[in-house]
Amino acid sequence: MSLLANNSSNPIVEVRDLQTWFPVKTGLLGRTRDHIKAVDKVSLQVYTGEIVALVGESGCGKSTLGNCLAGLLPIQGGELSFRGQSAIKNNQLRRDVFQNKVQVIFQDPYSCLNPKHTVFEILSFPLLYHKICDSKNVSDYIASLLEQVGMSPEYMNRYPHSFSGGQRQRISIARAIGMKPELMICDEIVSSLDVSIQAQIVELLLELREKLGLALLFIAHDLSLVRSLSDRLYVMYLGKIVESGKTAEVLSNPMHPYTRALVQSVPTLDRSRPPIILQGEVPSFSNMPKGCSFQNRCPNRSDQCLGEPQISQAENREIRCFHPVNHQS
Amino acid sequence: MALFSKLTRDRWSRFRRIKRAWYSFLILSSLFFLSLFSEMLCNDKPYIMSYNGKWYFPIFHFYPEKEFGGKYSTEADYLTLRNSPLFKKSDNWMVFPPVPHSPLHSYIDLAGTPPHPPSTDHWLGTDSSARDVFARLLYGFRICMLFSLILAFIATLFGILIGGLQGYFGGLIDIVVQRMIEIWSSLPFLYVVILVGTIYSRSFMILILVLSLFQWIGLSYYMRGEFLKIRNLNYVKVAKTMGMSNTHILFRQILPNGLTPVITLLPFQIIGGIGALTALDFLGFGLQPPTPSWGELLSQGLNNLFAPWLAISTVVCLFTTLLLATFIGEGVREAFDPRSSTN
Numbered sequence: 001m002s003l004l005a006n007n008s009s010n011p012i013v014e015v016r017d018l019q020t021w022f023p024v025k026t027g028l029l030g031r032t033r034d035h036i037k038a039v040d041k042v043s044l045q046v047y048t049g050e051i052v053a054l055v056g057e058s059g060c061g062k063s064t065l066g067n068c069l070a071g072l073l074p075i076q077g078g079e080l081s082f083r084g085q086s087a088i089k090n091n092q093l094r095r096d097v098f099q100n101k102v103q104v105i106f107q108d109p110y111s112c113l114n115p116k117h118t119v120f121e122i123l124s125f126p127l128l129y130h131k132i133c134d135s136k137n138v139s140d141y142i143a144s145l146l147e148q149v150g151m152s153p154e155y156m157n158r159y160p161h162s163f164s165g166g167q168r169q170r171i172s173i174a175r176a177i178g179m180k181p182e183l184m185i186c187d188e189i190v191s192s193l194d195v196s197i198q199a200q201i202v203e204l205l206l207e208l209r210e211k212l213g214l215a216l217l218f219i220a221h222d223l224s225l226v227r228s229l230s231d232r233l234y235v236m237y238l239g240k241i242v243e244s245g246k247t248a249e250v251l252s253n254p255m256h257p258y259t260r261a262l263v264q265s266v267p268t269l270d271r272s273r274p275p276i277i278l279q280g281e282v283p284s285f286s287n288m289p290k291g292c293s294f295q296n297r298c299p300n301r302s303d304q305c306l307g308e309p310q311i312s313q314a315e316n317r318e319i320r321c322f323h324p325v326n327h328q329s
Numbered sequence: 330m331a332l333f334s335k336l337t338r339d340r341w342s343r344f345r346r347i348k349r350a351w352y353s354f355l356i357l358s359s360l361f362f363l364s365l366f367s368e369m370l371c372n373d374k375p376y377i378m379s380y381n382g383k384w385y386f387p388i389f390h391f392y393p394e395k396e397f398g399g400k401y402s403t404e405a406d407y408l409t410l411r412n413s414p415l416f417k418k419s420d421n422w423m424v425f426p427p428v429p430h431s432p433l434h435s436y437i438d439l440a441g442t443p444p445h446p447p448s449t450d451h452w453l454g455t456d457s458s459a460r461d462v463f464a465r466l467l468y469g470f471r472i473c474m475l476f477s478l479i480l481a482f483i484a485t486l487f488g489i490l491i492g493g494l495q496g497y498f499g500g501l502i503d504i505v506v507q508r509m510i511e512i513w514s515s516l517p518f519l520y521v522v523i524l525v526g527t528i529y530s531r532s533f534m535i536l537i538l539v540l541s542l543f544q545w546i547g548l549s550y551y552m553r554g555e556f557l558k559i560r561n562l563n564y565v566k567v568a569k570t571m572g573m574s575n576t577h578i579l580f581r582q583i584l585p586n587g588l589t590p591v592i593t594l595l596p597f598q599i600i601g602g603i604g605a606l607t608a609l610d611f612l613g614f615g616l617q618p619p620t621p622s623w624g625e626l627l628s629q630g631l632n633n634l635f636a637p638w639l640a641i642s643t644v645v646c647l648f649t650t651l652l653l654a655t656f657i658g659e660g661v662r663e664a665f666d667p668r669s670s671t672n
Contacts, residue, residue, distance in 0.1 A: 103571075104566075108563055115336070129574070
């Protein structure tokens with residue numbers, strides 16, 4: 001927790017009211033009838049050296065947010081700044097501001113590496129293209145990168161098909177840290193790996209964070225992983241951040257009804273705390289309820305929930321709810 | 330370090346295991362290789378001759394008739410020279426290629442009227458201009474194969490480029506280019522060939538140019554699909570987030586993985602090229618006479634039905650070539666079939 005930022009330092013990446021909408025087109029002429037608000041007014045900050053987790057169920061928009069930060073999707077609105085400098089122009093990410101200081105690692109290690117290129121080629125293309133090192137030193141630099149992620153430099157001339165999932169993920173990490181990033185966005189990077197390999201990869205990331213002073217934005221749905229790993233936590237539901245705060249506090253004392261359900265759905269051996277089974281279905285993005293998007297499943301709903309809830313500050317934490325859960329436990 | 334990836338080597342060995350395709354490939358490629366040296370195999374000029382104590386190499390060098398006691402400074406007719414009393418009386422000699430006929434030489438002094446039936450001298454007879462059919466078939470094969478290989482190469486380049494750009498950029502570019510392709514492909518291509526051939530002479534290069542304007546369309550559909558698929562794979566996304574240029578992504582990341590349709594369609598492109606050239610020659614819109622060509626021989630065969638050696642020999646050649654190419658194509662497709670890679 002020592003690395004947790006205080007308010008005086010500037011965040012590496014600050015996102016304010018970010019929106020990513022996908023148009024819904026109908027009819028012969030393809031007129032835009034409506035928008036799917038995959039990411040709707042999301043604000044988050046990542047400070048130097050901290051690990052921030054973004055959790056939520058499948059389809060809540062957390063990977064969309066990651067892709068926005070990676071510059072893969074156009075951004076409809078809001079503000080995104082890197083070290084205080086605005087990084088959005090004409091709905092597109094400005095790469096000159098980011099300067100490869102933000103790197104992304106994707107979930108599926110099998111499709112992340114081009115099967116037609118050797119490890120050397122995979123690692124050297126971006127390095128040479130961005131002139132991070134010249135062609136004379138590139139071989140040494142790649143060897144040092146491979147050693148940093150715990151792989152032998154002998155593997156340099158092999159093709160991806162000869163590696164296991166964990167090794168491929170290590171190569172992806174080596175490719176990312178080769179660009180000397182300040183923030184790495186890890187989009188579900190361990191969810192397709194074996195549990196034992198997961199631990200190794202997480203260990204490696206923590207080690208790299210220490211050594212390189214990296215900040216990590218961890219997109220995940222595994223709460224036990226998030227609990228052991230992250231300093232701060234954002235909980236996302238249907239494109240909106242519903243609760244955020246320090247990981248330990250949020251998970252031990254969830255205040256938003258959705259977070260509470262999420263935390264209590266983690267299987268435990270404790271029979272005194274039966275899981276909360278949410279009623280109802282997740283509403284479709286194209287048919288969102290008016291007001292709070294969680295209202296049709298919320299045990300605490302009232303007529304007030306038909307209005308749009310705003311973020312309120314409470315006990316060092318931000319919650320988007322009219323009826324936060326009061327905890328005694 | 331392996332030069333080719335494991336997948337490529339697997340496909341190659343799978344192709345070699347398909348006997349029919351592998352032998353077809355060997356036969357057709359060696360035939361084509363041999364035909365590149367047609368001048369050495371089938372020519373009415375000798376490799377080497379000795380005349381009045383001096384050595385001559387007529388295949389490689391031009392000698393006027395005057396040199397050998399003739400009247401003109403045009404090229405000597407060595408077949409006539411061989412039988413002339415002037416040549417025979419001293420110990421002159423010459424060595425001819427296995428088939429001592431040129432595809433352009435008319436044997437007007439043969440007995441009877443052309444087309445002459447097969448004989449020991451002319452194995453497949455002569456055509457209606459008294460030219461040796463075997464020589465014309467051999468040179469026609471070379472022209473045919475060269476033509477369709479160049480055509481397939483150009484068409485493949487265009488197909489990859491246009492289909493790839495469509496698939497990679499998608500959206501408006503895709504739609505606009507696709508509509509333009511549809512309009513373009515609905516042009517009656519025979520009329521274009523006739524028109525262009527009439528305005529600018531019907532030369533080899535112009536025919537290739539006109540045909541390649543149409544030949545790339547089929548491949549571009551496949552390439553578009555392939556690029557559309559691959560551009561959403563994670564390694565392309567990673568390259569994009571790393572700010573790599575579009576050229577790098579298109580040609581270094583996507584293209585090596587999207588070559589399957591190129592390779593599986595290539596034999597069929599070649600078949601299409603052979604078919605197109607033969608058809609055009611048959612109709613008389615192809616290569617300028619007297620270029621040796623199979624289509625022209627076929628039309629002669631049709632006009633001289635009483636001389637079946639013309640049509641039969643040409644049809645057998647055409648059939649064999651197309652069959653071999655089809656076997657190759659089939660084998661390549663089978664070798665690339667992902668279903669067969671699991672076992």
